[in-house]
Amino acid sequence: DGGITQSPKYLFRKEGQNVTLSCEQNLNHDAMYWYRQDPGQGLRLIYYSQIVNDFQKGDIAEGYSVSREKKESFPLTVTSAQKNPTAFYLCASSIGTASSNQPQHFGDGTRLSIL
Amino acid sequence: DAKTTQPNSMESNEEEPVHLPCNHSTISGTDYIHWYRQLPSQGPEYVIHGLTSNVNNRMASLAIAEDRKSSTLILHRATLRDAAVYYCILRLNAGGTSYGKLTFGQGTILTVHP
Numbered sequence: 001d002g003g004i005t006q007s008p009k010y011l012f013r014k015e016g017q018n019v020t021l022s023c024e025q026n027l028n029h030d031a032m033y034w035y036r037q038d039p040g041q042g043l044r045l046i047y048y049s050q051i052v053n054d055f056q057k058g059d060i061a062e063g064y065s066v067s068r069e070k071k072e073s074f075p076l077t078v079t080s081a082q083k084n085p086t087a088f089y090l091c092a093s094s095i096g097t098a099s100s101n102q103p104q105h106f107g108d109g110t111r112l113s114i115l
Numbered sequence: 116d117a118k119t120t121q122p123n124s125m126e127s128n129e130e131e132p133v134h135l136p137c138n139h140s141t142i143s144g145t146d147y148i149h150w151y152r153q154l155p156s157q158g159p160e161y162v163i164h165g166l167t168s169n170v171n172n173r174m175a176s177l178a179i180a181e182d183r184k185s186s187t188l189i190l191h192r193a194t195l196r197d198a199a200v201y202y203c204i205l206r207l208n209a210g211g212t213s214y215g216k217l218t219f220g221q222g223t224i225l226t227v228h229p
Binding site: 006 | 147149156164166206219220221222
């Protein structure tokens with residue numbers, strides 16, 4: 001079955017540590033996104049990528065980094081510069097960003113907590 | 116960004132229809148209206164979207180006002196599995212510096228009673 005796989009489901013970070021969240025899709029989608037969701041809140045866009053080897057900052061990119069070396073993969077690194085990383089992280093993909101007609105498909109998320 | 120306004124919560128009984136309203140008075144002419152839903156501890160799930168005409172799919176129907184300032188998501192027969200947070204989202208028309216991002220608000224918490 002095609003879909004988006006996020007791992008791990010739960011992740012704990014120590015002070016000063018960088019952690020990387022995995023996102024893999026087999027939908028052959030060009031565009032991929034990372035969102036952050038805080039309790040009781042909507043999603044906020046961290047980074048997005050429209051094509052391999054290209055990515056752009058979203059609304060809250062500070063303290064995060066991404067790479068897009070393969071079409072299928074869009075890992076997110078939460079760096080030590082992100083002072084409030086505890087949140088639910090969601091990865092999504094879509095056929096493209098060029099049209100507002102295309103729905104986004106989401107993974108089941110990674111819940112990151114501070115130790 | 117054009118914003119949407121939804122009730123914080125709604126309740127329904129199983130097997131009954133549910134009408135979830137959304138106001139978007141500042142919608143632009145080319146913005147699509149998207150609906151997603153999110154179950155606890157899961158990622159959002161696409162439900163339906165439309166531009167001007169009413170839309171139907173296997174999950175729901177979307178009724179769009181003639182002036183496009185409001186819309187209603189219709190679940191024809193609610194089941195317990197429909198209990199979720201429902202988000203009404205205006206999808207920015209991507210082009211130039213825009214990138215079609217989804218801007219999620221607070222959404223409506225739908226409770227379905229057996």
